[in-house]
Amino acid sequence: MKIQKISAALLLGALPLFSATTITVKGSDTMVIMAQRWAEAYMADHTDVVIQVTGGGSGTGISALINGATDICDASRPMKSSERESLKMRFSSLGVEVKSAKDGLSVYFNDANPVEGLTMAQLKDIYTGKIKNWKDVGGADAKIVVYGRENNSGTYVFFRDNVLKGEDYVSSMQSLPGTAAVVNAVAKDPLGIGYGGAAYGKGIKFAKINGIAPSAETVKDGTYPLTRYLYMYLRGRPTGEIKKYIDWILSPAGQAVVTKVGYFPVK
Amino acid sequence: MDRKLRILFAASMMLTAMVSAQDSVKVPLEEQISNVKGQIDGLNEDYLAAKATVDGLSKLKFGGYIQAQWQHTGDFGLVDSTSPADTVNNATFNGGGSPTVAGGNFPGQANQRFQIRRARLKATYSGLDSKYVLEIDALPSGISVKDIYVQLTEPWLKTFSLTMGNMDMPFGFEIGYSSGAMESPERSRLENNIFKGEKQLGAKIEVNPTEKMGLLQYINLKAGLYTGTEGGTGGTGDEVDRKLEFIGRAGFKAPFNDLGLDIDGGVSWLMGKTQTGSDSVFKMSGDTGFVPTTGNKPKWGEWKYFDRKAMGVDAQLYYDIPVIGGLSLRGEYVQGTEPGTAGSTNAYTNAGATDTVDATAGKMYIRKFSGFYVQWVQNLGPKLQSVLRFDQYDPNTDAKGTSIGDASISNHLTPGTKVLNLTDLKYTTLGLGLTYYWDANLKFLVYYDIPTNEKINSSTPTNTLAKKNALLPYTKDIDDNVLTVRMQVKF
Structure with a gap:
């Protein structure tokens, strides 16, 4: 009898399954403008769908996905295996990864800086504090002012993993809350160096890395050393409105938005 | 914290600009700019100093959870005032409330209780x-330490790590x-007996290949040497013998x-030795009861070591x-040999025992x-x-339920004879539950445990009144189901 009662409770509990027309998107600040443009364009054609977009950083978005606080997580880095394990533990799901755009993670110089480019090794040495003066990389005899992102940023993690090879950032790096803030800081600081998404590189110049500048061609063919995907993560295989939205983002209409904001299509 | 510093920085800048504007009549512009620049440099230095502190603090993280619960159990253990001679459901005879692994036995005649299960x-x-990891469990009954360990991961491949301290035993999945x-609410009955407390003091090596290592990323290995459980406190106490215990698991994804x-x-494997100086060491003889060991048993004043070993396989399937x-199906099977006592299949903790044949405290029973x-x-x-769960634990695979309580083999007070008692009963438990996640921190769990014990032979009289009264309720499935309503906050 007791088993029957509890079985009935389990079935009743299963009935109020979610079916919302509101889609929440949270995560990468690098992707937040693109995500907003996607949402605006999609909602214009689908008036019965509300898409709420917020930033906060890739790490924040992934945490929200694991905690059930968002439907979609935008991330400018792949999920870590520990994060996948957390998702598996809470939702018994591996999560679904969608490559939504490509980006050439760019290194910014002030327009007045005579240096045109760096090697990957020089870039690493600057951000780990081994190189502190512009003259060591062909510039003026002046201190390098290092700008970067906060540690909840996917760009911060991508840069640390792929440029610093896991080493710590120099302690004097000024951590800023978004790529726009990094661009703004470097634009005003002749001695500054920063990094961020290609779409944000307005008012400053892009550094060549290993002699290659980030461009549609070099990002698309992968010759630019800091090419990366921009991801969307979901808890499970998408259905309903979320699936339609993801399908639209990967369609020519959605990928046109990618190009428009300054990133590169996945195909 | 960074944001607060920036706001403070911006406010300081504005104040500086206002003051400078008021003084602009008296002070030349170049000097004002120089002053402001100096102040900015000073603030910047303060910011960088504060940032270094904040960055250091950000490496220190605190987390935890509290599990508060209410439980209700069956009528096992309640005194039947209308029938005080009732030998089946009578606390006078069985001496307490429902025996359960769902938070420990119910005390006295209680059939319900509030409990802080974990904090x-x-x-x-x-x-x-x-x-560096330190975890404590702070309960009204006292504070205990769960994890204390240091871990080093080599910086080159980030694949190999060494952990030393008090940590989870690297056996199976559930631990x-x-x-x-x-x-x-709880781990299986097996884990609660054989790996009680889940922790041991020792050193462990883990191999977790990263995603950059190709196919190797799908395998993992963890293995360590541990103090063993003879020192008591679930393997976290001081070493008391000359043997270490090996525990390891080779896994795949x-x-x-x-x-x-x-x-x-x-x-998974566990290979250890358990020490005793007692000369009363028993092993099963067929399916009827224990007999004293011969040949290998210690003489008074010397130590002997007996195998404590286990082998297990586990599997987990996740499907969206x-x-x-998502659903997950998990299973684990473990078998082995465990030195215990007459009344407990938990690990033997009397390594220092030097009992002679007339004492009982140090007697070792190997099952x-x-x-x-x-x-x-x-x-x-x-x-x-x-969640739907089924588990089984047979603490003595050689024993038949019908042999338990048999007068002819149940007098453990006299060395040389045999004993089988409630400790040797097999249990199966069906559990089902439902969890509601209120938000990222809070969840509610309703769970119902339905344990079924092996039945003893009701027709076989026991030879002492105390044993008779303790055993007779188990001629049928005792009324010890447990309903748990739990609230958990995690941060």
Whole structure:
């Protein structure tokens, strides 16, 4: 009898399954403008769908996905295996990864800086504090002012993993809350160096890395050393409105938005 | 904290600009700019100093959870005032409330209780290659230490790590699964007996290949040497003998992302020795009872070591069902040999015993055991999660239920004769529950445990009144089901 009662409770509990027309998107600040443009364009054609977009950083978005606080997580880095394990533990799901755009993670110089480019090794040495003066990389005899992102940023993690090879950032790096803030800081600081998404590189110049500048061609063919995907993560295989939205983002209409904001299509 | 510093910085800048504007009549512009620049440089230095402090503090993280619960159990243990001679459901005879692994036996004649099951506080400091962990369990009954360890991960491949301290035993799946994340209130009866407390003091090496290592990323290995459990306190006490215990697990992961499927699993071993100086060491003889060991048993004043060993296999399957949610199927089987006492299959903790034949405290009873669990967890959308679980634990695979309570083999007070008692009973437990996730921190769990004990032979009289009264309730399935209503906050 007791088993029957509890079985009935389990079935009743299963009935109020979610079916919302509101889609929440949270995560990468690098992707937040693109995500907003996607949402605006999609909602214009689908008036019965509300898409709420917020930033906060890739790490924040992934945490929200694991905690059930968002439907979609935008991330400018792949999920870590520990994060996948957390998702598996809470939702018994591996999560679904969608490559939504490509980006050439760019290194910014002030327009007045005579240096045109760096090697990957020089870039690493600057951000780990081994190189502190512009003259060591062909510039003026002046201190390098290092700008970067906060540690909840996917760009911060991508840069640390792929440029610093896991080493710590120099302690004097000024951590800023978004790529726009990094661009703004470097634009005003002749001695500054920063990094961020290609779409944000307005008012400053892009550094060549290993002699290659980030461009549609070099990002698309992968010759630019800091090419990366921009991801969307979901808890499970998408259905309903979320699936339609993801399908639209990967369609020519959605990928046109990618190009428009300054990133590169996945195909 | 960075944001606060920036706001403070901006406010200081504005104030500086206002003051400068008021003084502009008296002070030349170049001097004003120089002053402001100096102040900015000063603030910047303060900011960088504060940032270094904040960055250091950000490596220290605190987490924890509290599990508060109310439980209700069956009528086992209640005094029947209308029938005081009732030998089946009478606390006078069985001496207490329901025996259960769901939070410990019910005390006295209680059939319900409030309980703080766990209250954990964990501090983790993560350096570049090292980690420090301290976790305590603070309950009204006292504070105990769960984890204390340091861990080093080599910086080159980030694949090999060395952990030393008090940590989860690297055996199977369930031991290392966080109590705060568990879908059922407790681990299986097997784990609660053989790996009670889940922790041991020792050193462990882990091999976790990264995603950059190709196919190697799908395997993992962890193995260590531990103090053993003879010192008591669940393996976290001081060393008391000359033997270490080896515990290890070789595992694999097989994710099929496109299918929404993941299959993990592993094989585990425990190989240890348990010391005793008691000359009363018993092993099973056939299926009827224990007999004293011969040949290998210690003489008075010398130590002997007896095998404590286990082998286990575990598997977990995860599958994402569109619309409904992810499911997981988990199972684990363990068998082995465990030195215990007459009344407990928990690990033997009397390594220092030097009993002679007339004492009982240090008597060692060696049993072969086996057990398993299977569990189905089904997510129902983002808020609800159901669980169905079945587990079995046979603490003495050689013993038949019908042999327990048999007068001819049950007098353990006299060395040389045999004893089988309630400790040797096999249990199966069906459990089902539902969890509601209120938000990222809070969840509610309703869970119902239905244990079924092996039945003893009701027609066989016992030879002492005390034993008779303790055993007779087990001629049928005792009324010890447990309903648990739990509220957990995690941060």
